[in-house]
Amino acid sequence: MPRSHSSHAALCAAPLLAFVLPVNAFTVSITPGTPTVYLQVGVGAFSGTLQGGGTPGVNPTVNVVSVTVPAAQVGTGTPQTMSTNSSAANSFWDNRVFCSPPAQLYVGGFYRRPGGGSGGGSALLTAAVPSVLSNGSGGTISFSQISWASSGLGDAGAQPFPSGTFVAGSTQTIGSIPRNEWAESCHTFSYANTAVVPAGTYTGTVVYTLAAP
Amino acid sequence: MILRAALLLVSIFVADIAPAATYRVDESGSFPQQSSTQMRWRQIAPSRGGDNAVEGSTRVNLRLNLAPWLNRNGRLFLVLPEQPVTPVKVSWTTQGRLLPGQLVSGQRALVYVGPIVSPLLEETLVLKMEADGTRLSSAQRLQFHFEIDID
DSSP states (O other): OHHHHHHHHHHHHHHHHTTOOOOOOEEEEEEOOOOEEEEEESSOOBSSOTTTTOOBOOOOOOOOEEOOOOGGGTTSOOOEEOEESOOOOBOTTTOOBOOOTTTOEEEEEEEEOSSOSSSSOEEEEEEEEOSEEEOSSSOEEEGGGEEEEEEOTTOOSOOSSOOEEOOTTEEEEEEEEETTEEEEEEEEEEEOOOSOOOSSOOBOOOEEEEEOO | OHHHHHHHHHHHHHHHOOOSSEEEOBOTTOEESSSEEEOEESSSSOOTTOOOEEEEEEEEEEEEEOGGGTTSEEEEEEEEOOOSSSOEEEEEEOSSSSOOEEEETTEEEEEEEEEOOOSEEEEEEEEEEEEETTTOOSOEEEEEEEEEEEO
């Protein structure tokens, strides 16, 4: 009888072992989306619109903001409204008319970054501002003579890139773009016209940089 | 002698019939064709509607050992456990041996119902995965597995 019992146990073990199988789940590793920034000052490049599934491109154009001050007005302190050669009126976000060129210069972009919460929450837009605009003959005008008013057609709230005045010879903050947002404003530039300067064409270049942490 | 014969008969019966239950399937021969899948923003720029989804796809070669349930009726499920960082939505297409479908992490989805007629099931899945890109800040390992419900 004991042998018989032993035989029974061995045979019963077979079906139990059949379900103790080597199990390996297959694993798929996924990696986060790529951080991306896009900045547009003046005209930009976009294939279609964002809402149409478009993607941003590169536009090397450097737009000009300028004003011609009548001789009788030079140095009177009467602000001179500037205009731009930018034609950017529509937002690449949704193609709605947002700025009014040539009076306004489009400033916008977006910041894509995976993850949420605090830390690296915003991309910072700065402008590297020279000390002066020069006429090439020794004449100069301080960049602090130039300011801008910020707005956007249909916008009621605060602008992401608010009104301001260039700080001559500095790198100044223009605004910021929160993580995973699009931000845009239209800038209307003005020359303070408080300095009496020799006749000529005064130029200077401000470089805008959008930097993400 | 009669008692021994009776015991032997019972034992063989048990060996042949797996009880109706849910079992984990041996899929040790299965593997994705890419070691890592780069997820991409569905909309490269943030949208007004807040579409922050990232998407990616990969092909998986499946090799399922169904021998323990040969000639039984069963329902086979693809399972993705809940993910700690963010829910992952998965959809897939097949070559026809399994059903296409979709699930969200934490769920299982039916991929086959009927008799188990072959000890080995080989199939290729094209998995498409989607997650909230604002929450997916580091690489995640999605550990899929298969379960079978035996009638």
